[in-house]
Every structure is written in structure tokens, then in C-alpha cells.
Amino acid sequence: MRILKILIAAMLLGAAPAWAQDLADISLSDPKQESQALALMDSIRCVVCQGQPISGSNAELAGDMRRIIRERIAAGDTPEAVRTMLISKYGDWVTFRPQLKPATLPLWIIPLLALLAGVWLVSRRLGWRQN
Amino acid sequence: MNRKLVLWLPFALMAALFISFLASLSNSPEKVIASQMVGQPLPEFAAGAAIPEQPGAATADFRDGKPRLLNVFASWCVPCIAEIPVLMELKASGVEVVGVAVHDTSVDLTRFLATNGNPYSRIGLDQGGRAQIALGSAGVPETFVVDGQGKILYQHIGVVTEADKTKLLAMLGVVK
Numbered sequence: 001m002r003i004l005k006i007l008i009a010a011m012l013l014g015a016a017p018a019w020a021q022d023l024a025d026i027s028l029s030d031p032k033q034e035s036q037a038l039a040l041m042d043s044i045r046c047v048v049c050q051g052q053p054i055s056g057s058n059a060e061l062a063g064d065m066r067r068i069i070r071e072r073i074a075a076g077d078t079p080e081a082v083r084t085m086l087i088s089k090y091g092d093w094v095t096f097r098p099q100l101k102p103a104t105l106p107l108w109i110i111p112l113l114a115l116l117a118g119v120w121l122v123s124r125r126l127g128w129r130q131n
Numbered sequence: 132m133n134r135k136l137v138l139w140l141p142f143a144l145m146a147a148l149f150i151s152f153l154a155s156l157s158n159s160p161e162k163v164i165a166s167q168m169v170g171q172p173l174p175e176f177a178a179g180a181a182i183p184e185q186p187g188a189a190t191a192d193f194r195d196g197k198p199r200l201l202n203v204f205a206s207w208c209v210p211c212i213a214e215i216p217v218l219m220e221l222k223a224s225g226v227e228v229v230g231v232a233v234h235d236t237s238v239d240l241t242r243f244l245a246t247n248g249n250p251y252s253r254i255g256l257d258q259g260g261r262a263q264i265a266l267g268s269a270g271v272p273e274t275f276v277v278d279g280q281g282k283i284l285y286q287h288i289g290v291v292t293e294a295d296k297t298k299l300l301a302m303l304g305v306v307k
Contacts, residue, residue: 047164047269060234061269064260089267091167118141125138 023070024063030074037070040079043096044069044086053096166267166275166286173201173281176262178255181232181240188229188255188262196279198303200228202251202291203263205235206243208271214291218250221296225305230254233263233271276302 028034041055048059054066065086072082086094098104168174177189193199202218204211218228230251232240237256244251257263266275266283276285276299285302287295 050162050164061260061263064264067259068261068264086264088167089264090164090269093162093164114141114144121138121141 024067037073164269168267174265181254181256186253188253194281201275203273206239211272215247222250233257
């Protein structure tokens with residue numbers, strides 16, 4: 001039994017350095033940075049298996065992106081700076097969270113307009129009842 | 132009558148939106164993701180020699196006034212085999228093709244080049260997809276036309292075929 005324990009410990013020790021380096025699949029030691037990195041990975045689209053976020057993709061390129069995200073965040077970059085960097089490479093398509101700019105303005109304005117139109121319609125309807 | 136129509140309008144709008152969302156959800160073909168780096172200077176990258184016989188590839192190699200092709204490929208990529216003969220012809224016309232091999236190993240590349248031919252002047256082994264992501268490349272094969280000042284002029288996504296040769300040669304300024 002003890003031999004088995006030593007054996008397992010030795011195997012774990014031997015295995016650790018192999019993946020301790022690879023930030024594609026290993027968390028950052030700082031939990032705050034790791035949660036920032038994870039949130040970003042959830043909103044970056046895998047360019048290989050499209051429609052999946054890179055956090056849940058097995059594609060090697062998705063792993064490469066996760067590694068770069070963790071490295072940059074560990075180095076002090078903000079998640080939005082890393083997102084901007086990825087958009088500068090692959091375009092708006094790569095983010096699940098649309099950026100605010102002239103081309104995407106309708107995305108933000110239309111719901112507001114729809115709400116206003118709804119309020120107007122309802123208030124008119126209520127107005128008739130009162131009269 | 133008119134008021135009734137106005138009241139139905141939001142419902143009609145929602146229904147139209149719902150149908151259009153449903154249609155685009157159920158019909159989403161694989162999209163080709165073009166690099167945003169076209170028209171911009173080649174990003175900084177340095178990929179070490181992929182095979183012992185040839186030098187690696189780095190941004191600095193592209194700034195000597197000579198336009199080149201930068202071919203992102205891999206030994207495990209089946210379509211990449213199909214474009215090797217065309218790249219060989221381009222090489223014969225005086226075009227320099229720089230290779231960047233992604234997610235690859237020296238041993239596999241040596242075998243790939245021995246079997247299919249080697250059109251490359253330099254081959255960089257891209258570690259961790261760094262060069263590929265810097266280029267905004269989403270897959271293999273992809274071929275970038277880089278001018279003599281190191282600016283990316285064009286990105287060809289997918290296999291380079293005979294039909295693409297004339298266009299590429301013209302962009303590279305090679306007169307046939």
C-alpha cells in the first residue's frame with residue numbers, strides 16, 4: 001500500500017511539469033485573474049468549430065487562444081484589451097459580445113425604440129379606457 | 132380598424148423577428164473568417180526552423196523589397212498536399228514561398244516534404260499558434276501575399292489552384 005502511494009506520488013511529480021507550463025488548460029494561480037480570463041474565453045468564438053466559445057472547444061487553435069488570453073491577463077492586460085486584440089485579427093465575428101460602434105448601433109438602439117413604442121402604445125390604450 | 136392594425140403591429144414585428152432568428156439559427160453554414168490584417172504590415176512573429184535543412188521564418192525576412200507568399204500549412208492537412216504542385220510552379224516562376232507550419236513536428240514535416248515536394252525557401256515551426264493568430268489565420272491552408280515592404284496585400288483562404296496562379300503572380304509583380 002505504501003509502495004503504491006509512493007508510486008502515485010512519483011507519477012504525479014513526473015507528470016506535473018509537463019502540463020504545469022501550458023496555460024491552454026491550466027488555471028492561473030490568481031483566482032481573480034483566472035475568473036477574468038474564463039469570462040473572456042466564454043465570450044470569444046472559436047474560429048475552427050464555429051459557434052462554440054473557445055472555453056469549450058477542443059480545437060488546437062482554441063487552446064492557443066486560451067493560452068494567449070491567460071498569458072496576457074497574467075501580464076496585466078485587461079480582458080477588453082485582449083478582446084480588442086483578437087477582434088483586430090479576426091474581426092467582430094470572433095466575439096460573442098458585440099462592440100458599440102456605428103455598424104452595431106442598431107443592436108443597442110432598436111430595443112430602446114421598441115420599448116418606447118410599446119410604452120406609447122400601452123399608454124394610448126390605457127388613455128382610451130379612462131375616457 | 133386602423134387602431135386595431137396599429138395594435139397588431141408589435142406582434143407582427145415580433146413574429147417576423149422570431150422567424151428570421153429561427154431561420155438563421157437552423158441555417159448557419161461554416162463561415163470563412165477573413166483576416167483583418169490584410170492591408171496592414173505583417174505582424175511581428177518569429178518561428179524557428181521547422182526542419183534542420185532550412186531556416187525559420189520571421190517578420191524581418193519580408194522587408195527586403197521582394198514580394199513573397201506566406202503559406203500557412205501543416206503536414207497533417209490533406210488539402211495542403213493538393214496545393215504543393217501549384218506552389219512548386221509558382222516557385223519555378225521565380226516566386227519565393229515562405230512556409231509557416233502550424234501544430235506540427237519536424238519529423239512529420241520532413242516526411243511530408245519528402246513525399247509531396249518542397250516549394251518553400253524557409254519554413255517556420257509555429258509554436259503555440261502564435262504566428263497563426265498574429266496573422267489572423269483561422270485554418271490551413273491559407274496563403275498571404277506580402278509586398279516588399281512587409282505589408283499584407285491579400286489573403287487566399289483554402290487551396291491555391293491553377294486558376295489562382297495568374298492573380299497571385301500579378302499581385303507579386305512577377306511578369307510571365
